[in-house]
Amino acid sequence: MRSFAFEPFDLPPETERLRAEVRAFLAETIPHRTARERAESWMGLDPAFSRKMGERGWLGMTWPKKYGGHERSFAERYVVIEEMLAAGAPVSFHWIADRQSGPLLLRFGTEEQRQAILPRIARGEVCFCIGMSEPGAGSDLAGVRTRGHKVEGGWRVSGQKIWTSNAHVATTMIALVRTSEGERHTGLSQLLIDMTSPGVTVRPIENLTGAADFNEVFLDDVFVPESMLIGQDGNGWKQVNAELAYERSGPERYLSSIRIFQEFLRVIGPEPTEAERLFIGQVTAQMWTLRQMSLSVAGKLSRGEDPMADATIVKDLGTTLEQMLPPAIQALVPPDHLVFFEDINSGVTIGHGAPIADRDFNSTLAYLVQASPSFSLRGGTREILRGIIARELGLR
Ligand SMILES: Cc1cc2nc3c(=O)[nH]c(=O)nc-3n(C[C@H](O)[C@H](O)[C@H](O)COP(=O)(O)OP(=O)(O)OC[C@H]3O[C@@H](n4cnc5c(N)ncnc54)[C@H](O)[C@@H]3O)c2cc1C
Numbered sequence: 001m002r003s004f005a006f007e008p009f010d011l012p013p014e015t016e017r018l019r020a021e022v023r024a025f026l027a028e029t030i031p032h033r034t035a036r037e038r039a040e041s042w043m044g045l046d047p048a049f050s051r052k053m054g055e056r057g058w059l060g061m062t063w064p065k066k067y068g069g070h071e072r073s074f075a076e077r078y079v080v081i082e083e084m085l086a087a088g089a090p091v092s093f094h095w096i097a098d099r100q101s102g103p104l105l106l107r108f109g110t111e112e113q114r115q116a117i118l119p120r121i122a123r124g125e126v127c128f129c130i131g132m133s134e135p136g137a138g139s140d141l142a143g144v145r146t147r148g149h150k151v152e153g154g155w156r157v158s159g160q161k162i163w164t165s166n167a168h169v170a171t172t173m174i175a176l177v178r179t180s181e182g183e184r185h186t187g188l189s190q191l192l193i194d195m196t197s198p199g200v201t202v203r204p205i206e207n208l209t210g211a212a213d214f215n216e217v218f219l220d221d222v223f224v225p226e227s228m229l230i231g232q233d234g235n236g237w238k239q240v241n242a243e244l245a246y247e248r249s250g251p252e253r254y255l256s257s258i259r260i261f262q263e264f265l266r267v268i269g270p271e272p273t274e275a276e277r278l279f280i281g282q283v284t285a286q287m288w289t290l291r292q293m294s295l296s297v298a299g300k301l302s303r304g305e306d307p308m309a310d311a312t313i314v315k316d317l318g319t320t321l322e323q324m325l326p327p328a329i330q331a332l333v334p335p336d337h338l339v340f341f342e343d344i345n346s347g348v349t350i351g352h353g354a355p356i357a358d359r360d361f362n363s364t365l366a367y368l369v370q371a372s373p374s375f376s377l378r379g380g381t382r383e384i385l386r387g388i389i390a391r392e393l394g395l396r
Contacts, residue, residue, distance in 0.1 A: 002392065002393050003393070004309060004313065004392075006292070006293045006296040006297075007296050008292060008296065009292070009295045009296050009298075011075050011078065011295070012073075012075055015076055015078075015079045018079050018080070019083060022058070022080055023083060023087075025052075025056060026084075026087045026089055029049065029052060030049070030087070030089055030090070033088065033089075033090070034363075035259060035262075035263055035360035035361070035363070035364045036363040036364050036367055037090075038087065038088020038089075038259050039364045039368055040088065040092075040211075040367075041088055041252065041255065041256045041258075042084075042085065042095050042252045042256070043165075043211075044088065044089070044090035045090055045093050045166070045169065045213070046090035047093045047124075047127070047169075049089065049090050049091070050091070050093040050124035050127075051123065052124070053094065053124055054122060054124030054125070055123075055124075057072075058080045059094055059098045059122045059123070059124050060098065060102055060119075060121055060122030061077040061080065062302065063102065063106060063118060067106070067115065067118035067122070068118050068121075068122035068123065069118065069122055070122075074298050074299065075298075077298075078295060078298055081250060081252070082251050082255075085252055085256075085258065086255065088258075088259050092213070093124070093166075093169065094124045094126075094127065096127075096128045096129065096165070096166065097121040097128040098121060099246055099247065099250065100130075100247050101121070101130075101174055102118055102122075103243075103246050104174070104190075104230065104242070104243045105230065106118070108190075108239050108242075109230055109231070110227070113192070113227070113228075117172075126171045126172060127166055127169050127172075128170060128171070128172050128173070128174060129164050129165060129166045129167045129170035129173045129195075129217075130164065130173070130174060131146075131161040131164055131167075131174065131175035131176065131217060132144070132161075133161065133164070134146060134159065134161055134162055135160060138381075139380070139381055139383075139384045142185050142188070144159075144176050144177070144178055144188065145178065146158070146160065146175065146176075146177050147159055147177065147178050147179075148177040148189065148191065148224065150179070151223075153226055154223060154224050154225040154226045154228070155177070155179060155191065155223075155226075156221050156222070156223055157175070157177055157193065157221075157223075157224050158220055158221055158222070159177070159219050160218050161173075161175065161216070162205075162215075162216050162217075163205070163214045163378075164214060164216070164217045165214045165378075167195070167202045167214070167217045168204055168213075168215055170195050171194070172192055172193065172195060173192075173193040173217065174190055174192060174193075174230065175190070175191050175193050175219070176188055176189075176190060176240055177189055177236070180234060182234075186234050186237070187234055188236035188237050189230075189231075189232075189233050189234060189235070189236040190230040190239055190240065191224050191229060191230065192224075192228040193219070193224055193228070197222050197224075198222070198223075199219060199220040199223075200218070200219060200222055201217070201220070202215050202216070202217050203215060203216045203217075203218070207374065208370045208373070209367055209370045209371050241308065242306065244379070244380065245301060245306065245308050245311045246301065248311040248312055248314065248315040248380065248385075249297035249307070249314045250294065251291065251294055253290075253314055253315045253318035253319060253322075254287060254290040254294065254314070254317075254318030254322060255287075255322075256322045256371075256375055257321075257323075257325040257326055257368050257372060257375075259368070260325055260326055260364050260365055261325055261329070263360060263361045263364045264329045264333065265280070266361070267333065267358055267361045268333075275332065276332060279328065283325065286321050287321065290314065293310070293313070293314050294314050294318070296310065297310045297311050297314055308388070309393075312380075312385045312388045312389055312392075315379060315380070315385060316382060316385045316386060316389065319375045319376040319382070320376070320382075322375045323372045323373070323375055323376060325368070325372075326368040326372050327369065329365065330369065333361075
């Protein structure tokens with residue numbers, strides 16, 4: 001049986017100065033963001049905020065300067081991301097582009113694509129969405145049916161994508177498309193699709209919390225020029241898998257529920273009960289361990305290694321913690337602090353029972369109780385991740 005090695009990695013002390021800078025920026029830039037808004041974590045959207053981050057040089061941080069990057073270390077990037085998530089900053093507009101589309105283009109894109117696109121990502125001007133999932137192809141991604149027919153100068157693409165986060169605001173989609181028949185895992189390609197192209201229709205899907213941040217995307221005979229192919233025609237499957245390591249290992253995979261933990265600490269005050277103390281200790285230890293594991297994966301990615309399995313373990317353990325937090329806190333907090341039937345968008349209490357003891361706490365908890373079931377679906381489901389881990393261990 002194979003095993004994994006999460007090599008310990010400590011952030012260099014000099015990153016603490018950057019951490020202080022980021023905290024000062026956040027205190028100045030988003031002082032009035034409510035706890036409920038901060039609970040949206042990396043789904044909070046504000047294009048102006050993304051541009052401000054670009055101005056500070058905090059997007060495309062590790063990329064070469066010739067592509068608009070800043071040639072800073074992955075440890076520095078980690079500190080910025082960690083602070084953004086801890087503060088619940090509205091990072092969604094640039095998130096996917098900075099986290100995975102940019103690195104994908106750096107690795108597989110043409111020189112022309114890198115020069116044209118990466119500086120715009122680093123300035124926070126563009127929003128990317130990921131067009132992988134389809135109605136009949138989620139876990140079974142190799143089953144995508146969106147088809148690109150070869151025509152003079154490019155492809156004509158037709159099909160349907162679903163659950164596409166931010167498609168309604170995105171400038172560009174990186175779509176996984178079948179460009180030739182053959183084996184299931186060959187014949188797939190990644191294409192950059194301009195979301196303003198004729199034939200692209202985006203329809204929002206409302207989720208359990210009432211927000212509509214993912215969508216259905218219909219592609220009807222959309223022309224995609226040859227220059228928009230990423231990497232090699234037919235190599236899409238391998239490229240997507242490389243991309244998923246960026247998607248699965250970051251601190252966003254264990255910090256999505258951090259706001260309710262912060263609110264919990266605030267509400268219980270300086271003298272927690274025995275049960276609360278025990279809970280705080282357990283959660284803190286788990287978070288710290290996940291942070292070390294996530295840092296280890298970030299280190300491997302920065303050295304050009306392919307830590308697919310390690311990243312998968314971080315996501316599986318991380319989302320387990322993120323999903324455990326809201327119901328565990330719900331069970332611990334005295335009932336007179338809670339009203340669970342508050343409509344989280346209007347703030348109106350639609351149930352009956354106790355008065356609202358603490359609106360920030362309640363609305364944050366209500367939001368995360370409803371949002372957290374999706375944490376183990378986005379980016380690959382728990383069952384699929386465990387299948388990958390088993391395969392990497394040589395168990396299947
Ligand atoms: C909030 C959110 C945002 C998302 N954003 C995007 C996005 O931006 N772009 C994008 O392309 N997709 C996105 N997705 C889609 C996501 O990647 C898929 O939902 C996910 O991969 C699961 O696919 P599915 O929904 O088709 O479920 P299915 O694949 O139909 O799975 C249904 C259930 O069956 C289980 N299952 C399936 N196959 C197996 C198997 N072989 N062994 C054991 N169990 C199995 C699954 O674990 C799951 O529990 C998003 C999803 C969510 C919830």
